[in-house]
Amino acid sequence: MSLEAHAIRVRLGGRPVLDGASLAVQPGEVVAVVGANGAGKSTLLRALAGLCRAEQGRVEIDGAGTDTRDRRSLAREIAYLPQDRTVHWPVSVRTLVGLGRLPYRSASAAESAADRAAVEAAMTAMDITRFAERSVTELSGGERARVLLARALAQETRYLVADEPAAGLDPAHGLQLFQHLVALAQAGKGVAVALHDLSLAVRFCHRVALLKDGKVVACGAPGDVVTEQHLAAVYGIRATLGRVDGLPVVLPVSPLV
């Protein structure tokens, strides 16, 4: 069982963004996708979630291609959390989380007991039940990030693809969010997540995929992928790797000139 992208090629506006990138996510693991700005992380995640038309390559769930699946059935397999946390109307938190149940509801049907249970469970997991009736636009950045993740959880999918879910969050909320992602993986979900904080990646993720110029140049256990040589080659930085209180730390020191 896995969600896999094979040799994906994508062009955006004539520019090749992905050039034969591959990535696999198994249930029970968190896979980090890291790389410099513009390396193709977001596009790879969108391709994995079936939201991006690939020129070449194939995305499979359990060995079966996803390009022939309709949107609703795919929506029950993969939840996708975009980097953009804009919410366009000031709807209530409960309403927003409920949108995660749309793939299960027919055109005119009201929410079923299963829908309500899934929404309650997602809100409890993200600890947002106490502001269920507040408007999403009144919340702080950290609260909003949790609400949006709860929407993805309410979808009850086997896979979660999240694009920089911790960007813009303070350290406490960033840590909390990654603890949630690890807990989801322990509960059996396969999670792919793009991020820039390499310390978070090596500490929380089971595997790391390193992206450069639209290709995955290294993929494996964090200790094998996040090395001084790789960071120099991919980011053009000198970095120090170490441990503080038994936790792995990556400290970017200076750009290589």
Add this chain to the structure above:
Amino acid sequence: MRYVPALVWVGLAAAIGFAASLLVGPQGIGLPLGSDAALLVLFEIRLPRAALGFLIGGALGLAGAVLQGYLRNPLAEPGLMGVSGGAALGAVTAIHSGLAAAVPFALPLGGLLGGAAATFAVMVLAGELAGPLTLILAGVAVSSLAAALTSLALNLAPNPFAASEMLYWLMGSLTDRSLVHVWLASPLIVAGSFVLFSTGRALDALTLGEEAAENVGVDLGALRTRVIAGTALAVGAATAVAGAIGFVGLVVPHLLRASARHEPGRLLVPSFLGGAALVLLADVALRLVSPAGDLRLGVVTALIGAPFFLWLVLRTRRELGP
């Protein structure tokens, strides 16, 4: 106001507007029963006017709510898609060419053709993969061209009577519409409204943005087709029989949005009823103010709409100001 009471109020307002539209006319207030002539007035003159007011107002309110939800912009209105501009050009062309005078119902048919042509042009111009922004640009481009050609037709009017007829038509009116107009417009408006109502769930999902909406199962291409087709049918038919009636599609969803708790899908039914109420009541009001029928409906809705816009500016300034 909460949702259900708001729904009851706009429903009641629409019902009162409809009843008043049947009861008010140049022959005085009251149900003209008793004579054959009075029945004729009721069924041949006032009923078509009330039915068209209900359907056209509803179509404009509904289309406004759908477009605001689809474009995620509270300033969107039905005219943005080019269909009203195209319908106006079609009707004005029918007057200019003399067809309107020579052939029965050439005027609304010209409007329908113009609206359809404008919609087709917008779709071709925007292309298959158009997002909302491309669609707005295409709509604005087609609307501008239609407005320019409409001005040209006015400019080159064969005689002053034709020119004034065009101008009056552009101001929008429900005066002197017959049952044939109702039969012409209502199937299209009803069909278009059904298509527009069907977009509710997808509009809710768009609250999350396009990618997340796709991720919860929305087919964005199919949604765009339904938004364009529904607007073209409902608003095209409305403009073809009644001319340009502005501000309804902009103002009504705005007023009702908070009662629908800002959920785009929940806003659709109240917006239809609210649009119907506004057009019916405005049409009754102008009959009371000027029984001779020289005041135009589009002028009255604009007179209500523009001050509302000013109020909106002031409120936004207060909210954003220091």
